[in-house]
Amino acid sequence: MTLLVPAPETVGVQPAGTDPARPGLVARLAAEAFGTLIVVVAGLGVLLFTIPQSNPLPAALAAGLALTAAMLAVGYISGGHINPAVTVGNAIAGRIRLAHAAAYLGAQLVGAVLGAVALFGVLRTVPKIDDSQAAFATVTAGFGEHSIIQVPMAGVLLVEVxxxxLLVAVFLATTASRNPARAAAPFAVGLTTAMLLQLGQAVGNVPFNPARATASAIFSGPDALGQLWLFWVAPVVGAAIAGLVFRGFAQSHAQPAAGPDAAELDESALDEAELDESAPDESEPAAKPAAAEPAGVAARVVANGDEDTAPADDEARSFFDRKGGK
Known part of the structure; x- marks a missing residue:
């Protein structure tokens, strides 16, 4: 049987013989904004309106389940990052272009702020809550005197990093194209988030998500905004560590599998992604027989007969695309 190597724009997206258009950047940004809105509404809303005596679901678990639902809902479009730290980790690991990563961060912030606006509006309608800003301050990340147990800046920084x-590492590992358990990626990421949030709430409402931290700080007053820098710097550092480790691991794993050409596979795929997607080269067909390709391209085919779905733009999104196409 002849294996086909798809063009970069459609790698890992469709079964052989089909060539529907890949979701555009605007659709992916809308998906990221919507997914982040879901996470913020659940993650902050459950905390804001929890009645300890009658609430059957812990806020951390609710936030983790919301993330799982959001990844399942929009992952096939955007890859399901739904967190600026995850996007940074993907960019450093070489899975998404820097320009697209920056756009993802903007969309995630928009979605998070919209979710916080909705919650703030609900708070204003509750007669027993006189100060909505003070209510938001109780669920906003902080350190020192703004931490529930007075954890100093160094402790909160270490926990956040x-x-x-850990969260970004779980995302990168479970959505990798060669991971046989990647179908469970949304559940693994959601459960990891729930576990971490249980720890983070005790330390200082640490969210491990800069978009969520920003959304809550905006409605919590100047003190929260003054500490917001830590909840951007620390997650970016943690994401960078996970992205660099995963990138090195992926390269060392690929080289012995298919010879010297495989070591350059990630970089060449990223270079292909820098081409103008709106003006494809019509002089060459979208798919060629594997036998006619040079060794560097043939390395895209995995030994078990499946195509290596490490796409030029976002490997996680291609995984969800493949699941949606079955």
Whole structure:
């Protein structure tokens, strides 16, 4: 049987013989904004309106389940990052272009702020809540005197870096094209988030998500905004650590599998992604027989007969695309 190597724009997206258009950047940004809105509404809303005596679901678990639902809902469009730290980790790992990563961060912030606006509006309608800003302050990330147990800046910084590194590592590992358990990626990421949030709430409402931290700080007053920098710097550092480790691991794993050409596979795929997607080269067909391709391209085919779905733009999104196409 002849194996076909798809063009870069459609790698890992469709079964052989089909060539529907890949979701455009605007659709992916809308998906990221919507997914982040879901996570913020659940993650902050459950905390804001929890009645301890009658609430059957812990807020951390609710936030983790919301993330799982959001990834399942929009992952086939955007890859299901739904967190600026995850996007940074994907960019450093070489899975998404820097320009697209920056756009993802903007969309995630928009979705998070919209979710916080909706919650703030609900708070204003509750007669027993006189100060909506003070209510938001109780669920906003902070350190020192703004931490529930007075954890100093160094402690919160360490927890945020470590937790984000673990979260991004789980995302990168479970959505990798060669991971046989990648169908469970949304559940693994959601459960990891729930576990980390249980720790983060005790330390200082640490969210391991800069978009969520920003959304809550905006409605919590100047004190929260003054500490917001830590909840951007620490997650970016943690995401960078996970992205660099995963990138090195992926390269060392690929080289012995298919010879010297395989070591350059990630970089060449990223270079292909820098081409103008709106003006494809019509002089060459979208798919060629594997036998006619040079060794570097043939390395895209996995030994078990499946195509290596490490796409030029976002490997996680291609995984969800493949699941949606079955």
């Amino acid at each position: 470590l937790g984000t590194a």
